Amino acid sequence: MITVALTKGRLFKDFTDYLENNDLTQYIKPLSEETRSLYTVVDNVKFIFAKGPDVPTYVESGVADIGIAGSDIIAEDKFNILNVSQLPFGDCHFSVAGLPGQGEMKTIATKYTNVASKYFREKKMDVSLVHLNGSVELAPLLGLTDGIVDIVQTGNTLKDNGLIEYEKIMDIHARLIANKRTFYTKEDEIYKFLTEIGVF
Numbered sequence: 001m002i003t004v005a006l007t008k009g010r011l012f013k014d015f016t017d018y019l020e021n022n023d024l025t026q027y028i029k030p031l032s033e034e035t036r037s038l039y040t041v042v043d044n045v046k047f048i049f050a051k052g053p054d055v056p057t058y059v060e061s062g063v064a065d066i067g068i069a070g071s072d073i074i075a076e077d078k079f080n081i082l083n084v085s086q087l088p089f090g091d092c093h094f095s096v097a098g099l100p101g102q103g104e105m106k107t108i109a110t111k112y113t114n115v116a117s118k119y120f121r122e123k124k125m126d127v128s129l130v131h132l133n134g135s136v137e138l139a140p141l142l143g144l145t146d147g148i149v150d151i152v153q154t155g156n157t158l159k160d161n162g163l164i165e166y167e168k169i170m171d172i173h174a175r176l177i178a179n180k181r182t183f184y185t186k187e188d189e190i191y192k193f194l195t196e197i198g199v200f
């Protein structure tokens with residue numbers, strides 16, 4: 001048996017869309033069942049459904065052998081995992097954004113304080129960060145901060161709130177991650193599964 005950690009949100013949808021678009025039908029039906037269960041077993045693969053930022057925690061500990069997580073999560077927190085490969089979905093990017101005509105940004109709201117502080121430190125910019133848990137676009141609109149560091153995908157959230165992108169920080173993709181030990185001790189089973197989902 002191998003255990004695969006998936007998220008419950010956007011990346012789950014992206015993953016099942018990817019399987020469908022590539023006619024990799026084997027796992028779609030059991031994964032798409034409407035239920036509140038947080039795991040499902042298909043043959044010798046157990047899928048667990050976690051919050052995105054928790055996927056690397058399960059994989060690091062070895063209770064999950066592999067997982068799918070956004071590179072934003074891996075950039076924000078340090079995990080002792082194998083960062084195996086990029087997956088062909090979940091594309092978006094981190095940007096600095098704010099109101100048009102905003103001058104020097106001294107205060108920034110973000111969910112991603114580690115990514116933001118590294119970025120501003122490397123640019124030798126003295127910026128105070130305010131940690132928020134979501135809807136960070138509100139912060140510059142209300143004058144809480146001069147700008148934000150956040151994920152941009154379609155750009156609609158920025159546009160609908162009258163904000164513009166100032167600088168792109170980094171690209172984000174879904175990543176296949178693995179436990180450093182069981183990726184080798186369960187190599188055959190993992191390889192079989194990854195072949196079934198078109199990754200290897």
Ligand SMILES: Nc1ncnc2c1ncn2[C@@H]1O[C@H](COP(=O)(O)OP(=O)(O)OP(=O)(O)O)[C@@H](O)[C@H]1O
Nearest residue numbers: 007008009010011012052070071072090092151153
């Ligand atoms: N527009 C976007 N906003 C946020 N994350 C995005 C976006 N587009 C792609 N992603 C990727 O999707 C991941 C978030 O999806 P995930 O399935 O973990 O949960 P979610 O959609 O945030 O939902 P929830 O937090 O309710 O579980 C991010 O880590 C990022 O890599």
Ligand SMILES: O=P(O)(O)OC[C@H]1O[C@H](OP(=O)(O)OP(=O)(O)O)[C@H](O)[C@@H]1O
Nearest residue numbers: 134135136150151152153154155156157
């Ligand atoms: O460029 P877009 O396609 O509009 O996507 C970007 C938005 O999506 C995410 O928010 P999410 O919906 O996850 O909600 P949150 O603000 O509560 O994190 C992100 O934080 C942006 O707000």
